[in-house]
Amino acid sequence: MRLIQKLGDWFDLRLQLGAPIRETAEHPVPRETASWFYVFGSAALTCFMLQVVTGILLALIYVPSAGEAWSSLQTLNHGITLGWFIRALHGWGSNFMVAIVLIHMVQVFLFGAYKFPRELTWIVGVLLLLVTLGMAFTGQVLRFDQDAYWGLGIGASIASRVPVIGPWAVNLMLGGPIIAGATLSRFFALHVFVVPGLLIAFVGVHLLMVLKLGINEWPMPGRIVRRSTYLQEYHELTHRQGVPFVPNAVWKDILFSGFVLLSIAVCAVYFGPFGPGGQPDPTIIQTAPRPDFFFLWLYALLSFLPPSAETPILLIGPAIGIIVLLALPLVAGEGEKSWKRRPIAVLTILLVAVALGTLTHLAEHTPWSPVMDAWSSQPIPSEYLRGRTALERRGALVFQAKQCHNCHSLDDKGGQRGPALDTVALRLTEDQFIRQVIQGGGNMPAYGKNLSPAETTALVAFLTTLRPAGQPPARNASQAVALGASEVSPRH
Amino acid sequence: MSAENGVSRRAMLVKLGLLLNGIVGTFLAVPIVRYLMSPVIREKKFGYESWLSLGALEQFPAGQTRLATYKNPVVNAWDGETADIACWVRNVDDQTFQVFAINCAHLGCPVRWFPQSSLFMCPCHGGAYYQDGSRASGPPERGLFQYHYKIEGGKLLIKAGEMPTPGRAANLKRGGTTCA
Numbered sequence A: 001m002r003l004i005q006k007l008g009d010w011f012d013l014r015l016q017l018g019a020p021i022r023e024t025a026e027h028p029v030p031r032e033t034a035s036w037f038y039v040f041g042s043a044a045l046t047c048f049m050l051q052v053v054t055g056i057l058l059a060l061i062y063v064p065s066a067g068e069a070w071s072s073l074q075t076l077n078h079g080i081t082l083g084w085f086i087r088a089l090h091g092w093g094s095n096f097m098v099a100i101v102l103i104h105m106v107q108v109f110l111f112g113a114y115k116f117p118r119e120l121t122w123i124v125g126v127l128l129l130l131v132t133l134g135m136a137f138t139g140q141v142l143r144f145d146q147d148a149y150w151g152l153g154i155g156a157s158i159a160s161r162v163p164v165i166g167p168w169a170v171n172l173m174l175g176g177p178i179i180a181g182a183t184l185s186r187f188f189a190l191h192v193f194v195v196p197g198l199l200i201a202f203v204g205v206h207l208l209m210v211l212k213l214g215i216n217e218w219p220m221p222g223r224i225v226r227r228s229t230y231l232q233e234y235h236e237l238t239h240r241q242g243v244p245f246v247p248n249a250v251w252k253d254i255l256f257s258g259f260v261l262l263s264i265a266v267c268a269v270y271f272g273p274f275g276p277g278g279q280p281d282p283t284i285i286q287t288a289p290r291p292d293f294f295f296l297w298l299y300a301l302l303s304f305l306p307p308s309a310e311t312p313i314l315l316i317g318p319a320i321g322i323i324v325l326l327a328l329p330l331v332a333g334e335g336e337k338s339w340k341r342r343p344i345a346v347l348t349i350l351l352v353a354v355a356l357g358t359l360t361h362l363a364e365h366t367p368w369s370p371v372m373d374a375w376s377s378q379p380i381p382s383e384y385l386r387g388r389t390a391l392e393r394r395g396a397l398v399f400q401a402k403q404c405h406n407c408h409s410l411d412d413k414g415g416q417r418g419p420a421l422d423t424v425a426l427r428l429t430e431d432q433f434i435r436q437v438i439q440g441g442g443n444m445p446a447y448g449k450n451l452s453p454a455e456t457t458a459l460v461a462f463l464t465t466l467r468p469a470g471q472p473p474a475r476n477a478s479q480a481v482a483l484g485a486s487e488v489s490p491r492h
Numbered sequence B: 001m002s003a004e005n006g007v008s009r010r011a012m013l014v015k016l017g018l019l020l021n022g023i024v025g026t027f028l029a030v031p032i033v034r035y036l037m038s039p040v041i042r043e044k045k046f047g048y049e050s051w052l053s054l055g056a057l058e059q060f061p062a063g064q065t066r067l068a069t070y071k072n073p074v075v076n077a078w079d080g081e082t083a084d085i086a087c088w089v090r091n092v093d094d095q096t097f098q099v100f101a102i103n104c105a106h107l108g109c110p111v112r113w114f115p116q117s118s119l120f121m122c123p124c125h126g127g128a129y130y131q132d133g134s135r136a137s138g139p140p141e142r143g144l145f146q147y148h149y150k151i152e153g154g155k156l157l158i159k160a161g162e163m164p165t166p167g168r169a170a171n172l173k174r175g176g177t178t179c180a
Helices: A002-015 A020-025 A038-059 A069-079 A083-110 A118-140 A146-160 A167-176 A180-214 A229-240 A246-270 A291-305 A307-331 A342-367 A390-402 A432-439 A454-463 A477-483 B003-036 B040-044 B079-084 B166-171
Strands: B051-058 B063-073 B085-091 B097-101 B112-114 B119-121 B128-131 B135-137 B149-150 B155-160
Touching: A002 A020, A002 A229, A020 A246, A038 A083, A038 A246, A069 A083, A083 A118, A083 A246, A083 A291, A083 A342, A083 A477, A118 A180, A118 A307, A118 B040, A146 A167, A146 B166, A167 A180, A167 A454, A167 B040, A167 B166, A180 B079, A180 B135, A291 A342, A307 A432, A390 B079, B051 B063, B079 B085, B085 B155, B097 B149, B097 B155
Parallel strands: none
Antiparallel strands: B051 B155, B063 B085, B085 B097, B112 B119, B119 B128, B128 B135, B149 B155
């Protein structure tokens, strides 16, 4: 024991770090902040440290070459002892890190922590969110599979829409004319050197400010932040009723970080590593590229925006979002901190959460994408064919052969790009069917050039049978009046 | 020499030192920026596109649309399979061809050809195109990108080498029109 003490003293005389570390550890924090709500920042840092360690371990094997990256990932998964586990830890660590950063952000937003004097802490925090998402995107590229390849294509397509410099931006992003070796090399440099460097720098500044300015006190409804009085009030909170950070508050941070690490490890063991998916061979086009979880909402949004609004929203939307986040503490630096007295803040969080949640949920089902093999792999249910005439059955064949099923579902099978057709005959008359099939419209291609008159007749005959038993098909009331009811009788 | 003079002399030397570093920094910045911009500079100077063969015309029967692949003209040794690019070749009437980029005009995903319904469909956001490449439905703002082509010695040649993207559309032909 005495030897350790002596050794410690020897180092401390030279390093002189003991006193400042002790002072930092034992600095007083407001009593109520020793709370489970205040553990997310340290948990995000823990995740980042895990990412650094597992990232370095992966770099021992990974080859950042377009021709070899995919097979080096296979080697990691299958050829190296526990390589799959390190990949899984890194992948799940990334998901947890993004999630915890988001939770941390929601917490500090609802607790008014961005107000005076912590405006810059929030602004650096926004930058940290951006670089964290940057790590997630560049990391997805390093898992160099089909999704990564076409994901880069989507990134390039978005970059190309920037006015004037768009094509340059694409060349810079790809490192050349196409997605190839130079592209992967630069994303490797970004993911391993540039973005982590920024992340470390921002984390340093962020932490320094948390220590210098003190942790945000627990907001009390009615306790208003004013620039003139806040520092004095905070000083009293910490020095009169405060508790030392170590051990009063830190044990929750440590326990929660341990819990997060355990959860990452459990997910890694249970679910395993992410991919890699198919080889990044651009000539294999039987693929449906999808982004990773945290970009799914964007994937969904891109399929719903009207074509004319897409480019402006895509380019201006993120800029506005970032500016709003950065400007928030400068605009609302004073006032009420408690979420109980900030209904708009709470509603904003709910709105954003519901919007992102809904878009993510939709992106997991991709109702906007045609089911590319529905026409050949999902037969029309037999009850839709029983007791039908030869012509109607011929129409059902046309329905399959012309890939209608890829976009239209029957009995919940098939695509959802267009409306389900189970009861379509209640909505459209025969004439309307013909017009819709021939001319298209309402986001449906026109099939006029592609169906013979006989095929159209058969298809429409089949479509008019698509209605619940016992219910008459839609009919053209005005036509009935004009021609006399007897002449226009429903087919069935 | 007075103390004040001494301070100002040292302050001047610091400024001189900073100035020297500034000048050297500028000299270094120019090549660094040029190095970083090399993909753009190369495009401006030489361009990335060149004529390359998709193979004999017999591979593309009249009235049909077939997948073709080519090796990108600008490659590095370590590009691996990413140097192979696919495209769709439509032989309209043995005289007229259309060569479509594989990339959807929306966000670049690979479109697939369905000969039965004569449609190109995109698996990502559901864009669809008619057989002549014009937009049929979905989020794309325009038709499929087309390569310039020519026929030489019984072979189909296209001018290619750069990934087509919406922002570069001005350089490429518009989908939906056929020209020889």
